[in-house]
Amino acid sequence: MVETISNFLQDIVGTSPIGYYAIVFIMSLLPAVSGPPIVISLGVALGLPLIPTAITTVIGNIIPVPFIILFIRMIFEWLGKISKTLGAFTEKLEKKAEAKGNSFKYGMFFGLLLFVAIPLPLPGMGAWTGALIAAIFNVRIRIALPAIAIGVVIAGTITTLVWYFLGTWI
Numbered sequence: 001m002v003e004t005i006s007n008f009l010q011d012i013v014g015t016s017p018i019g020y021y022a023i024v025f026i027m028s029l030l031p032a033v034s035g036p037p038i039v040i041s042l043g044v045a046l047g048l049p050l051i052p053t054a055i056t057t058v059i060g061n062i063i064p065v066p067f068i069i070l071f072i073r074m075i076f077e078w079l080g081k082i083s084k085t086l087g088a089f090t091e092k093l094e095k096k097a098e099a100k101g102n103s104f105k106y107g108m109f110f111g112l113l114l115f116v117a118i119p120l121p122l123p124g125m126g127a128w129t130g131a132l133i134a135a136i137f138n139v140r141i142r143i144a145l146p147a148i149a150i151g152v153v154i155a156g157t158i159t160t161l162v163w164y165f166l167g168t169w170i
Helices: 002-013 016-029 036-045 050-062 065-082 082-106 108-117 127-136 142-167
Strands: none
Touching: 002 065, 016 036, 036 050, 036 082, 036 142, 050 142, 065 082, 065 127, 065 142, 082 127, 108 127, 108 142, 127 142
16 A cells, blocks of 8 residues: 555656655655554655655654644544545544553553554554544643653654664664
8 A cells, every 4th residue: 555655656756756755745744554663664665865764754654643643533533424425434443542542541641652652564453543632531632742742753763763764774
């Protein structure tokens, strides 16, 4: 899926370094891509320098977080009114986030931070799901946003260090 999206974006923005950074940035905004581990790897595969790629990825991954926290419940309610199928889908997402968030109830800041900071390239991990958990548990944005942002920076740093050391060994 990442390759398909990347090829589609290459057709739009071209294959110049600026186009590749645009691809990295756009990919880091998407929920299905799982944030820094996949997107930094994509940037490296495109031949971009590691540090600027990591910075672009981290910024792009943080941008949607406040919007998710503030508006996702309204969007879910609206989708439920439009279609039973969409309502069932959003209900499934909420239950998934609740299941992941139950263990974080009492230490929500550190729970969100750790949840987002562990750079696993798995669906359902990262800033989008962290923001969804924060929204479902009504965590104030002044607590959730810094926790998720710090988590994204940590995940980006870990991924960058892994790629740096892989680059020196290869």
